[in-house]
Amino acid sequence: MNQPTPSDNDRLVKLERQLELVESHFNRALWSTLDGMYDATLPNRILRCIICDLEQSWGMWKKRVDKCMFGGGKLERYECPKCGCIFGPQKYLDLDEEFVDHDYRLLYSRYAESDSTENEIQTFRSMEPERIGPYLDWGCGGIWSRTVSRLRDEHYDVWGYEPSAETSSDFIVNHRQLISARFNGIFSNNVIEHFRTPVAQFQDFHNLLKDGGVMAHSSPCYEWSYAFTRFHTLFLLNNSPHILAERTGFRVKRRHQNGEYICYVFERV
Numbered sequence: 312m313n314q315p316t317p318s319d320n321d322r323l324v325k326l327e328r329q330l331e332l333v334e335s336h337f338n339r340a341l342w343s344t345l346d347g348m349y350d351a352t353l354p355n356r357i358l359r360c361i362i363c364d365l366e367q368s369w370g371m372w373k374k375r376v377d378k379c380m381f382g383g384g385k386l387e388r389y390e391c392p393k394c395g396c397i398f399g400p401q402k403y404l405d406l407d408e409e410f411v412d413h414d415y416r417l418l419y420s421r422y423a424e425s426d427s428t429e430n431e432i433q434t435f436r437s438m439e440p441e442r443i444g445p446y447l448d449w450g451c452g453g454i455w456s457r458t459v460s461r462l463r464d465e466h467y468d469v470w471g472y473e474p475s476a477e478t479s480s481d482f483i484v485n486h487r488q489l490i491s492a493r494f495n496g497i498f499s500n501n502v503i504e505h506f507r508t509p510v511a512q513f514q515d516f517h518n519l520l521k522d523g524g525v526m527a528h529s530s531p532c533y534e535w536s537y538a539f540t541r542f543h544t545l546f547l548l549n550n551s552p553h554i555l556a557e558r559t560g561f562r563v564k565r566r567h568q569n570g571e572y573i574c575y576v577f578e579r580v
Contacts, residue, residue: 342384342541349402353387358401361509361544362551363394363558375538381418383541395549403541404507411507415475418542424452424476430572431458431500434529435469437567437574438496444468447494447519450502453477494519497526504532504543513559520579525564529574536571547575 353369372389375397379386388399398404403411431448435458440446445468448459453476460480462469471483472490484490497516506512516526531537532546547555552575556563561577568574
């Protein structure tokens with residue numbers, strides 16, 4: 312087989328850049344169109360809090376508006392007066408799972424997350440784990456993450472689940488239906504703010520955990536921060552972590568904060 316020549320490589324690089332440019336223009340046009348549709352229709356809608364189910368007309372919600380750094384247009388989010396969370400944008404909550412999955416895969420094909428292994432391991436240790444396990448790293452990240460391999464090297468029975476990014480470990484699965492075990496603990500870092508249906512997700516966690524199991528979820532988005540991306544649909548401020556726990560069979564066991572690192576540990580009850 313003939314090897315590509317330098318000129319062939321140059322043409323491939325140029326073509327890739329052109330495709331990225333077309334893709335970028337298409338995405339911006341898509342989100343701009345959606346923004347126009349939602350600006351026209353949201354004033355006539357009843358919106359529901361994704362934590363406590365409070366329903367109010369659009370005009371009654373206090374709003375926070377930002378702009379997506381990934382070309383996703385306007386980000387209009389809503390402060391819940393009942394539980395204290397901030398949720399939205401509604402245009403992202405309304406999307407079906409297939410579109411959102413594709414959107415994440417497209418993001419990770421162009422954008423590399425920073426290595427958050429140390430924070431993930433800190434979150435794991437906040438559960439006060441035992442080596443008998445098993446434990447599940449939920450949304451463990453792609454090939455940039457070393458958490459699962461490092462903890463397994465320490466003889467912890469840790470497995471990973473990553474639905475959207477490329478992985479390279481026999482101990483990480485990419486599909487929820489491949490997870491059948493029940494776990495002593497579940498942990499995540501910089502994941503909980505991505506939940507579009509947090510009540511259903513916590514109910515799923517409840518089913519995956521053994522009796523008395525614990526889980527730890529760390530994120531800076533227990534405060535109002537990192538609001539510049541459409542992928543962050545939930546900010547668990549004020550009493551909302553407790554309300555989410557109470558609705559799904561958990562209780563908040565403890566909270567730890569060191570700067571923007573914030574971790575809640577939940578216990579299955």
